[in-house]
């Protein structure tokens with residue numbers, strides 16, 4: 029969703045805001061804007077990337093030690109200069125930036141129009157800044173109180189920052205269901221959607237709680253209050269565990285390519301201190317805390333969206349096979365609205381990279397209210413989902429900035445695999461010998477992933493052969509069926525080629541009609557079980573002249589004879605197949621997108637974290 033950054037202190041705000049916006053650009057990039065206060069209020073907004081704003085601002089007055097910046101992912105109103113944030117009150121006194129949705133904006137707008145307000149944009153955000161203006165005018169409230177009272181009248185989700193021209197020593201911010209972090213420096217403060225714009229100035233941060241409003245004063249004081257109770261709340265000050273290097277490309281052409289190559293390290297980090305094959309244990313803090321209840325659950329319900337949902341599908345195979353626990357995998361957006369039957373005997377597992385996905389959050393709230401235990405598998409530390417859950421485990425993949433998720437997927441699957449193995453062993457569903465064998469192989473996975481990455485040049489060649497295809501099909505069986513879905517999603521989102529993922533056997537029930545000599549069919553074949561069945565599926569594709577790209581286990585001679593292109597990856601135990609087979613598919617989509625001149629890190633229409641439903 030949108031990215032927010034704001035500053036008050038002694039430094040010039042503009043460079044801080046621009047650098048912050050560039051770091052936040054992964055959250056939305058259809059327009060960007062800044063507001064700076066230096067006696068006068070200057071607001072500059074431009075459709076397009078942050079660079080457009082920089083080009084425009086070169087000839088403008090960018091002085092000021094108080095300011096705010098925003099990068100937008102449009103919800104209400106098309107992406108253009110007018111709908112870009114910040115938005116200004118009718119009297120020009122206030123500016124406001126917003127991430128989220130004001131659901132009752134239409135009602136508020138009508139009421140404000142009756143009072144004489146006129147609006148220039150189509151956004152819900154402009155309505156909010158006019159509402160604050162109206163309260164200020166009627167009740168003569170200080171800015172923080174006018175904002176607080178306005179928010180009690182608002183239905184929806186928001187992270188906002190507000191500046192008042194007449195109160196240049198204050199910055200006011202608030203959140204409900206959209207992330208916002210306060211950075212505390214020496215006589216200076218920062219607000220941002222995540223810590224990335226703040227990290228080089230201070231490591232001291234407070235993640236605002238839901239329904240909190242914050243006022244930061246130029247003199248170094250700050251205060252947090254509950255919006256509805258109007259009571260002061262104690263801040264929970266944390267030390268950031270984030271480095272600048274983690275936020276930069278480190279010599280790669282794109283974040284996505286960097287993140288693909290980081291995977292041997294990130295899955296290693298995910299396992300570090302949690303798995304020891306020699307001593308035969310897996311320790312996951314969150315799991316141990318609720319061991320009884322999780323181990324005796326009547327079923328697991330997994331709620332997630334997009335790539336995280338695909339990780340959930342892998343987990344269905346893992347939990348059912350290794351731990352013999354029944355699993356249902358749900359799109360969070362469907363679960364939340366279909367009156368599901370959830371009881372206190374269920375464990376609901378939320379999978380989310382950002383920890384902020386609105387649908388996943390809402391599904392969890394529903395499940396929690398029905399008594400289920402909520403377990404989170406999250407990447408972003410301190411995120412809303414991490415805080416809502418009863419227990420959970422971080423995947424420790426580090427910041428994922430490329431919009432297309434790669435290392436978060438393998439981190440999620442690694443974590444879920446450890447969970448399944450641990451539960452399976454403790455529930456007596458896996459023998460000690462089997463457990464030891466699987467743990468030993470898991471420890472080998474980072475170095476096997478390194479080997480998989482060596483197929484890069486070969487994958488690049490295959491990409492050059494199929495890059496102009498308008499469609500593609502991805503087929504897999506068992507553990508590799510979710511990988512087929514994930515491969516297709518990666519191709520769609522960054523190269524804009526239409527792609528479908530299918531369980532290989534389902535091909536005969538429809539998609540086979542699409543196959544001709546122009547159709548690339550990526551078949552993931554590093555399975556041990558159902559191997560012969562996959563071979564038959566490839567023969568069926570070849571009989572219709574489809575172009576087969578097969579991901580196979582090293583040394584496979586049978587499929588080599590049949591496929592047009594093969595990508596060999598190291599052998600592994602069947603439950604770990606997705607962790608290796610997904611990597612060539614990530615690389616394939618990456619190279620195709622680059623060859624088609626697509627922006628790999630910031631694909632059109634997408635945003636990294638979807639904080640609206």
Ligand code: F6R
Pocket residue numbers: 333334335336337379380381382383384385388431432433434517521636637638
């Ligand atoms: C795809 C992708 C999205 C996310 C989805 C869920 O590459 O990144 O499909 O997986 O929006 O996001 P999180 O995991 O943050 O809840």
